[in-house]
Amino acid sequence: MADAQNRHLPASPRRIAKAKTEGQVARSRDLAHLLPLAVGALALMALAGPAMRWATDLLGAGLRFDVLALGGSEPMLQRLGEQGVRLLTVVVPIGVVLMLASVAAAVLAGGWNFTWKALSPKFSKVDPLAGVQRLLSTAHLGDAGKAVLLALVLGSVGTLYLMNRLGSFHDALTMALPVALQHVGETLFAGLALLLGALAVFALVDVPLQRHLFLQRLKMSHEEAKQEFKELEGNVEVKSKMKARMRDIVQRRMMAQVPKADLVVMNPQHYAVALKYDEATMAAPRVVAKGADLLALRIRDLAQQAKVPVLRLPPLARALYAHVEIDREVPTQLFAAVAQVLAYVYQLRAALGGRSPMPAAVPEVDLPPGLDPHEAKPVPGGAA
Secondary structure: OHHHHOOOEOOOHHHHHHHHHOOOOOOOHHHHHHHHHHHHHHHHHHOHHHHHHHHHHHHHHHHOOOHHHHHOOHHHHHHHHHHHHHHHHHHHHHHHHHHHHHHHHHHHHHOOOOOOHHHOOOHHHHOHHHHHHHHOOHHHHHHHHHHHHHHHHHHHHHHHHHHHOHHHHHHHHHOOHHHHHHHHHHHHHHHHHHHHHHHHHHHHHHHHHHHHHHHHHOOEOHHHHHHHHHHHHOOHHHHHHHHHHHHHHHHHHHHHHHHHOOEEEEOOOOEEEEEEOOOOOOOOOEEEEEEEOHHHHHHHHHHHHOOOOEEEOHHHHHHHHHHOOOOEEOOHHHHHHHHHHHHHHHHHHHHHOOOOOOOOOOOOOOOOOOOOOOOOOOOOOOOO
8 A cells, every 4th residue: 555655656658568468458438338339329320211121021021921831840940040041131240330339449448459468367356355455446436436427317318308208209109100110219319319428428538537547557656667767777787797898898809909000199198099001991091999098008018019100199199089989980181190190100111121211200290170189279369
């Protein structure tokens, strides 16, 4: 009871979907009663004339006897079978239409929901104590009160209508049978229309009411909301461990590419970016590894062990670290600066191999404005 009182959070979409899989949906009994009755009444009104003629022919055929029928039981059984088939040809389609109307009423109230869980046995349903508790619950008492009110309203409407039309039924006694049947039928259909109108008012109120009560029953407490969040998002500790493991895997793969790089540019200690360029397979130089602080020092040490040139170019290192992701090509804005540095590295390798003279000092690269995150920004209103 205390847990039910603490449930003041609205039901989540996952809780509503789970309830539907268990067969719990918002259903309106008034709508389920209204639609089949309305469809049946409309069918009777539309087929009143043909149905009367069919009933007359069926009655006449059933009352006709011939000599063969008096001679044995087989002709009578055959005639009975024929009349039964004719009766089924009319009754079965009407039954199918009413069944479809009932299904449509259920779908309109709570949507299409097919599940086998509603058919599974529940031993709590046969528990006498649980049954008494359900009967005395607020929901069942409310349904019982609504049913009593509906019965009183329909009974009052029907009684008042019959009292006002009692003379019409009396007048039918003075009419010929076909005219009397038509007169009584019209009177009854008018009364049925009033009853359907009263039932329609109840259905218009009951459909949103059942939806509201359904959502009220599915409300959640804070503990249930937290538990659902954990189930959806996973345990925080497990997720953090998985993320840490993924970072380790990515870092190991990245560090394995450092010895294969063409050069490493540094800040000199805060940032390190490893670059590689293969003219045959790449359209532009590519960042194969990057890191900051301790990871930058690890990249530097790996590069030095693999004899990969390490150049101290703080602006270029900061720009590459800020604007280029791992395993992505250098953007066009930085291509000229990177190409200048690569040309220096290629000249340096050629000089070490004795194929060309030693190049001058590391070139000073110029970056387009705005690419270096540590670039000093002009002070508004300052001197020109």
